[in-house]
Amino acid sequence: QVQLVQSGAEVKKPGASVKVSCKASGYTFTGYHLHWVRQAPGQGLEWMGRINPNSGGTEYAQKFQGRVTMTRDTSISTAYMELTRLTSDDIVVFYCARESWDDRSFDSWGQGTLVTVSS
Protein backbone atom coordinates (compact mmCIF):
# COMPACT_ATOMS: atom_id res chain seq x y z
CA GLN A 1 0.00 0.00 0.00
CA VAL A 2 1.07 3.59 -0.57
CA GLN A 3 2.95 5.06 2.38
CA LEU A 4 4.60 8.40 2.96
CA VAL A 5 6.71 8.44 6.12
CA GLN A 6 8.08 11.75 7.31
CA SER A 7 11.00 12.57 9.57
CA GLY A 8 10.49 13.34 13.23
CA ALA A 9 9.72 16.53 15.13
CA GLU A 10 12.29 19.28 15.24
CA VAL A 11 13.06 22.25 17.48
CA LYS A 12 14.87 25.14 15.85
CA LYS A 13 16.02 28.61 16.81
CA PRO A 14 14.73 31.72 15.03
CA GLY A 15 16.69 32.37 11.86
CA ALA A 16 17.66 28.73 11.46
CA SER A 17 16.65 26.33 8.69
CA VAL A 18 14.83 23.01 8.81
CA LYS A 19 14.90 20.12 6.36
CA VAL A 20 12.05 17.62 6.46
CA SER A 21 12.11 14.30 4.63
CA CYS A 22 9.29 12.22 3.15
CA LYS A 23 10.06 8.59 2.27
CA ALA A 24 7.70 6.98 -0.21
CA SER A 25 6.90 3.29 -0.56
CA GLY A 26 4.30 1.10 -2.20
CA TYR A 27 4.39 2.84 -5.58
CA THR A 28 6.77 4.14 -8.25
CA PHE A 29 8.34 7.20 -6.63
CA THR A 30 9.17 8.92 -9.93
CA GLY A 31 5.65 8.53 -11.27
CA TYR A 32 3.84 11.04 -9.06
CA HIS A 33 4.37 14.66 -8.03
CA LEU A 34 4.87 15.28 -4.32
CA HIS A 35 3.55 18.38 -2.58
CA TRP A 36 4.27 20.07 0.73
CA VAL A 37 1.52 21.63 2.87
CA ARG A 38 1.88 23.74 6.01
CA GLN A 39 -0.53 23.89 8.93
CA ALA A 40 -0.18 26.11 11.98
CA PRO A 41 -1.71 24.73 15.20
CA GLY A 42 -5.48 25.02 15.07
CA GLN A 43 -5.31 26.65 11.65
CA GLY A 44 -6.01 25.69 8.06
CA LEU A 45 -3.94 24.11 5.32
CA GLU A 46 -1.51 26.12 3.18
CA TRP A 47 0.06 24.85 -0.03
CA MET A 48 3.81 25.45 -0.23
CA GLY A 49 4.87 23.84 -3.49
CA ARG A 50 5.53 20.62 -5.33
CA ILE A 51 8.34 18.61 -6.87
CA ASN A 52 8.39 16.28 -9.84
CA PRO A 53 10.49 13.38 -8.50
CA ASN A 54 11.31 12.26 -12.03
CA SER A 55 12.80 15.50 -13.35
CA GLY A 56 13.46 17.31 -10.08
CA GLY A 57 11.44 20.25 -11.39
CA THR A 58 9.76 22.38 -8.75
CA GLU A 59 6.93 24.86 -8.41
CA TYR A 60 6.67 27.03 -5.31
CA ALA A 61 3.88 29.17 -3.86
CA GLN A 62 4.78 32.82 -4.23
CA LYS A 63 4.67 33.30 -0.45
CA PHE A 64 7.58 30.90 0.02
CA GLN A 65 9.69 31.81 -3.02
CA GLY A 66 13.28 32.39 -1.96
CA ARG A 67 12.81 30.63 1.37
CA VAL A 68 11.88 27.07 0.40
CA THR A 69 13.78 24.43 -1.55
CA MET A 70 12.33 21.05 -2.52
CA THR A 71 14.64 18.24 -3.62
CA ARG A 72 14.56 14.47 -3.98
CA ASP A 73 16.81 11.42 -3.93
CA THR A 74 15.39 8.85 -6.28
CA SER A 75 17.81 6.15 -5.06
CA ILE A 76 15.99 6.05 -1.72
CA SER A 77 12.54 7.27 -2.85
CA THR A 78 12.71 10.28 -0.58
CA ALA A 79 11.69 13.90 -1.04
CA TYR A 80 12.94 16.79 1.04
CA MET A 81 11.64 20.24 1.92
CA GLU A 82 14.00 22.82 3.37
CA LEU A 83 12.68 26.08 4.80
CA THR A 84 15.11 28.83 5.77
CA ARG A 85 14.94 31.90 8.01
CA LEU A 86 12.47 30.36 10.45
CA THR A 87 10.39 32.65 12.66
CA SER A 88 7.88 32.07 15.44
CA ASP A 89 5.23 32.03 12.67
CA ASP A 90 6.82 28.79 11.56
CA ILE A 91 5.58 26.74 14.52
CA VAL A 92 3.75 24.41 12.26
CA VAL A 93 3.17 20.90 11.02
CA PHE A 94 4.50 20.16 7.55
CA TYR A 95 2.84 17.45 5.47
CA CYS A 96 4.00 15.83 2.27
CA ALA A 97 1.23 14.62 -0.01
CA ARG A 98 1.13 12.66 -3.26
CA GLU A 99 -0.64 14.14 -6.26
CA SER A 100 -3.12 11.74 -7.81
CA TRP A 101 -2.12 10.48 -11.25
CA ASP A 102 -5.45 11.19 -12.94
CA ASP A 103 -6.25 14.54 -11.43
CA ARG A 104 -4.37 16.96 -9.24
CA SER A 105 -5.87 16.27 -5.85
CA PHE A 106 -3.81 14.73 -3.03
CA ASP A 107 -4.61 11.04 -2.60
CA SER A 108 -2.06 10.09 0.07
CA TRP A 109 -0.49 12.08 2.89
CA GLY A 110 2.44 11.70 5.24
CA GLN A 111 1.83 11.69 8.98
CA GLY A 112 3.13 15.22 9.42
CA THR A 113 6.27 16.72 10.99
CA LEU A 114 5.99 19.27 13.79
CA VAL A 115 8.56 22.04 13.73
CA THR A 116 8.81 24.31 16.76
CA VAL A 117 10.77 27.54 16.59
CA SER A 118 11.95 28.75 19.97
CA SER A 119 14.85 30.76 21.28
Place this chain on the structure above:
Amino acid sequence: EIVLTQSPGTLSLSPGERATLSCRASQSVSSSDLAWYQQKPGQAPRLLIYGASSRATGIPDRFSGSGSGTDFTLTISRLEPEDFAVYYCQQYGSSWTFGQGTKMEIK
Protein backbone atom coordinates in the same frame (compact mmCIF):
# COMPACT_ATOMS: atom_id res chain seq x y z
CA GLU B 1 -4.87 33.30 -6.68
CA ILE B 2 -8.27 31.64 -6.28
CA VAL B 3 -9.62 32.20 -2.76
CA LEU B 4 -11.98 29.60 -1.34
CA THR B 5 -14.49 30.59 1.34
CA GLN B 6 -16.15 27.82 3.32
CA SER B 7 -19.37 28.14 5.27
CA PRO B 8 -20.41 27.76 7.93
CA GLY B 9 -17.28 27.99 10.05
CA THR B 10 -18.78 25.55 12.56
CA LEU B 11 -21.67 23.17 12.08
CA SER B 12 -23.35 21.63 15.13
CA LEU B 13 -25.37 18.54 14.31
CA SER B 14 -26.39 15.21 15.82
CA PRO B 15 -25.55 11.72 14.57
CA GLY B 16 -28.07 10.64 11.97
CA GLU B 17 -28.66 14.16 10.69
CA ARG B 18 -27.78 15.46 7.22
CA ALA B 19 -24.85 17.85 6.82
CA THR B 20 -24.40 20.37 4.03
CA LEU B 21 -21.08 22.20 3.73
CA SER B 22 -20.44 25.00 1.26
CA CYS B 23 -17.31 26.12 -0.59
CA ARG B 24 -17.37 29.26 -2.74
CA ALA B 25 -14.52 30.27 -5.05
CA SER B 26 -13.47 33.84 -5.87
CA GLN B 27 -13.38 32.88 -9.55
CA SER B 28 -14.52 29.94 -11.61
CA VAL B 29 -12.71 26.66 -10.90
CA SER B 30 -11.77 25.01 -14.17
CA SER B 31 -12.95 21.53 -15.05
CA SER B 32 -14.51 21.07 -11.61
CA ASP B 33 -11.00 20.73 -10.19
CA LEU B 34 -12.21 20.73 -6.63
CA ALA B 35 -11.61 18.28 -3.79
CA TRP B 36 -12.82 17.80 -0.23
CA TYR B 37 -10.71 16.49 2.65
CA GLN B 38 -11.53 15.36 6.16
CA GLN B 39 -9.10 15.98 9.02
CA LYS B 40 -9.39 14.59 12.54
CA PRO B 41 -7.32 15.92 15.48
CA GLY B 42 -3.71 14.83 15.32
CA GLN B 43 -4.14 13.23 11.90
CA ALA B 44 -3.27 14.12 8.33
CA PRO B 45 -6.08 15.13 5.99
CA ARG B 46 -7.82 12.37 4.05
CA LEU B 47 -9.15 12.76 0.51
CA LEU B 48 -12.94 12.30 0.35
CA ILE B 49 -14.05 13.77 -2.98
CA TYR B 50 -12.18 14.79 -6.14
CA GLY B 51 -13.35 16.26 -9.42
CA ALA B 52 -16.12 17.93 -7.40
CA SER B 53 -18.25 14.76 -7.23
CA SER B 54 -16.14 11.58 -7.41
CA ARG B 55 -15.62 9.65 -4.19
CA ALA B 56 -12.08 8.61 -3.39
CA THR B 57 -11.23 4.96 -2.81
CA GLY B 58 -12.85 3.53 0.30
CA ILE B 59 -15.05 6.54 1.06
CA PRO B 60 -18.59 5.59 2.14
CA ASP B 61 -21.46 6.56 -0.14
CA ARG B 62 -23.01 8.79 2.53
CA PHE B 63 -20.44 11.36 1.35
CA SER B 64 -21.30 13.17 -1.87
CA GLY B 65 -20.03 16.24 -3.66
CA SER B 66 -21.68 18.54 -6.15
CA GLY B 67 -21.31 21.89 -7.83
CA SER B 68 -19.38 23.64 -10.57
CA GLY B 69 -17.98 27.03 -11.44
CA THR B 70 -17.76 28.93 -8.16
CA ASP B 71 -20.17 27.05 -5.88
CA PHE B 72 -19.54 23.59 -4.47
CA THR B 73 -21.19 21.48 -1.78
CA LEU B 74 -20.21 18.49 0.33
CA THR B 75 -23.16 16.54 1.69
CA ILE B 76 -23.07 13.85 4.34
CA SER B 77 -26.42 12.10 4.18
CA ARG B 78 -26.53 10.59 7.68
CA LEU B 79 -23.83 11.57 10.13
CA GLU B 80 -21.94 8.81 11.89
CA PRO B 81 -19.98 9.51 15.11
CA GLU B 82 -16.69 9.22 13.20
CA ASP B 83 -17.70 12.02 10.78
CA PHE B 84 -17.23 14.77 13.35
CA ALA B 85 -14.05 16.44 12.13
CA VAL B 86 -12.82 19.45 10.15
CA TYR B 87 -13.53 19.53 6.41
CA TYR B 88 -11.50 21.45 3.83
CA CYS B 89 -12.17 22.17 0.19
CA GLN B 90 -9.27 22.57 -2.23
CA GLN B 91 -9.12 23.83 -5.80
CA TYR B 92 -6.43 22.64 -8.18
CA GLY B 93 -7.49 24.22 -11.44
CA SER B 94 -5.10 27.12 -10.97
CA SER B 95 -2.21 26.16 -8.71
CA TRP B 96 -3.53 24.84 -5.39
CA THR B 97 -5.42 26.59 -2.61
CA PHE B 98 -7.49 25.43 0.36
CA GLY B 99 -10.52 26.86 2.08
CA GLN B 100 -10.26 27.80 5.74
CA GLY B 101 -12.23 24.76 6.88
CA THR B 102 -15.60 23.88 8.43
CA LYS B 103 -15.59 22.25 11.85
CA MET B 104 -18.34 19.70 12.31
CA GLU B 105 -19.13 19.24 16.00
CA ILE B 106 -21.58 17.09 17.91
CA LYS B 107 -24.65 18.99 19.04
